[in-house]
Amino acid sequence: MSWTSVDTWMVATGILSALSCALLGNFLFVRRLSLMGDAISHAVLPGLAAAFSHHRQS
Helix, strand or coil: CCCCHHHHHHHHHHHHHHHHHHHHHHHHHHCCCHHHHHHHHHHHHHHHHHHHHHHHHC
16 A cells, blocks of 8 residues: 555645634634534535545545
């Protein structure tokens, strides 16, 4: 198994989405909207699963 440039982009995208969800989640938590933050962060999960599945098929 080798590391390709596509793997680098997938890791970078995952890190950026994790950081953006964390920042948004902290902001919503401070504003006492923590349940909305949970919903937004969990909405990202199907997209990451689809990207992982698509990468494994090609």
